[in-house]
Amino acid sequence: MKTHGDHAVVCGAGMAGLLTACALAGRYRHVTLIERDRLDGGMAARRGVPQGPHVHALFRLDDVVERLCPGLSDALVSKGAHHASARDMWMEVLGVTWRPSLDRRVVSASRPFLEHHLRNRVLNAPGVRILSGCQVTGVLQDPHGRRVTGVHVSHLGALDDPGAARPECIEADLVVDAIGRTGRGRAWLESLGYPCPPEQKMTVGVRYASRTFRMRTVQPPVSYTFVAPRQDSRRGLVLAAQENGTWVVSQTCYGDTRPPGDGDEFLEYACRLLPDEAAKAVQDAEPLSPISTYHFAAGHHRLYSKVRHHPQGLLSTGDSLCALNPVYGTGIIIAAQLALHLRHCLDEAAGGTGGTDDLAERFYHGAGRITRGAWQLNVLLDRLLNPTANSTPATRLATAALRRVIRRADQDKLLADAFLEAMEHSRPARLLRPHIMLRALAPGARSGRSA
Known part of the structure; x- marks a missing residue:
């Protein structure tokens, strides 16, 4: 070489x-x-x-990470990292819930x-x-x-x-x-x-509160649960398996909302957001760390x-x-x-x-x-999930199209997988392809429950 x-x-x-x-x-x-x-x-x-x-977590293992560092994902798993498929996920966005059908490898740690x-x-x-x-x-x-x-x-x-x-x-x-x-x-x-x-800038104003747990008698039904910030409470959550049998709960909130500051409040809000079986597992879990907080004020694109x-x-x-x-x-x-x-x-x-x-x-x-x-x-996701932020007419139009895709994701696996692929490859234009839009705009699409 x-x-x-x-x-x-x-x-x-x-x-x-x-x-x-x-x-x-x-x-x-x-x-x-x-x-x-x-x-x-x-x-x-x-x-x-x-x-x-x-x-x-590490996504796109085969076409990016393994090409850059061959054997890395297997090495991480051999040391205790959690290895799963994207099918082992549960997602809630705008009140719509679904399980992806794409078979994608994910390493979480x-x-x-x-x-x-x-x-x-x-x-x-x-x-x-x-x-x-x-x-x-x-x-x-x-x-x-x-x-x-x-x-x-x-x-x-x-x-x-x-x-x-x-x-x-x-x-x-x-x-x-x-x-x-x-x-x-x-x-x-x-x-x-x-x-x-x-430089392009985007005000975000998202705050995190995270804590690591070890599950006791009850295990969450999936290895990765993603609840996008809900518009009524401006709170969201991720529950993910980590290395050596540990789990992390990361709660997110926008604007003036503050993340939970003590263990009881943290657990209460986590169980409000999680589906029932996952909430039972977290209620029964042993905390392994203090609550860590983090504030991301704004993003930039240079x-x-x-x-x-x-x-x-x-x-x-x-x-x-x-x-x-x-x-x-x-x-x-x-x-x-x-x-x-x-x-x-x-x-x-x-x-x-x-x-x-x-x-x-x-x-x-x-x-x-x-x-x-x-x-x-x-930008699109933030303007969708944090609608108080400023947006242009073009962004509002694209956000409306994205909302239609999401609100049919639980009824149409093709739309659900298209959303995950757009996230995975960071290509929002994939969601605006004609066959995707035709399915998203088809008659009978429900408006989705309040997020």
Whole structure:
């Protein structure tokens, strides 16, 4: 395999950073992940991942995750992750309930579990290392200002001695910003004299409250229960199996509504939202963790493909490109798609004559296609489930079409599966295809009960 240079640096060792490192391993002789949090090799939740205690799962295993990291899903399952089919789900959206009929593999586990095992796998690749307890403070550039040549790093020192921070310069042929929503890619572009990409923003205002349980005598009837936020209470919920027989309940709420703050209130609201058999299981369950809360105020979509000039040797990926409402569980799969696309761009360069001089242009062109559909779907779902938010006439029209599809999902398996596929592939246009709309608009469609 042809390598594209001696060294690539990935800023951030979360899921996006680790998946990016999978794409770069073998394409560069050395790959260094730089992470602000200190990693001790364990599975503890990280300060830099405030959403860590909440529901996580890997979808699209065969066509994305396994192509990027062959054997990863089997390795996770062998370590205790929960493995199921999409058929083992129960969904409620706008008061309509159904069970998907698509046979899709899903691996469900906690975020610390997923990161730990993916990190160990990445570190087994030749030439990959992680520098933890380090912060990237800026980028290096060549004398002409056309290429990023590395990063400034501050080693943060001991927790009780902040003055012990040590600066260092690390040279690199490629620097990837995978830090997350607080990623520094745009600021680095500005510091180099390049234009920042235009940005779309979406106010979300969703809050989470999550707790981990172990079931005792009663087991939930399915491994994944999704209740979309109801318009009467603005509350929703996910109950999901995790690793080693544990379960997580993540409650969500919009606007001024606050998530439950104590165990009794948490249990009361969970049982109001869950179907009866699942509620019985949770009532009988043993709590294993405190209640963790998280607030997602707004999402963003940064249109790097609209920028004409990029410095060579610098890319942004993951939430640095597109930060989505975590209710819909699309963040990890989008990061995996972007990593797979980056690998394709590098392999394409290896087979041609242009090298990686235009890597940023080619990467952002394809990345725009990946993130555009995910952003559009998130906007539609958020305007459907959070109707007090502002929306355009075009969004209201598309939302009305989506509502018709959902309200027949329990009567028409094709519509139910089309909705799940649109979620899975982040392609809302699939729901607007003529044969889907004809079925959704057919006479006899009921309006759906109050959500």
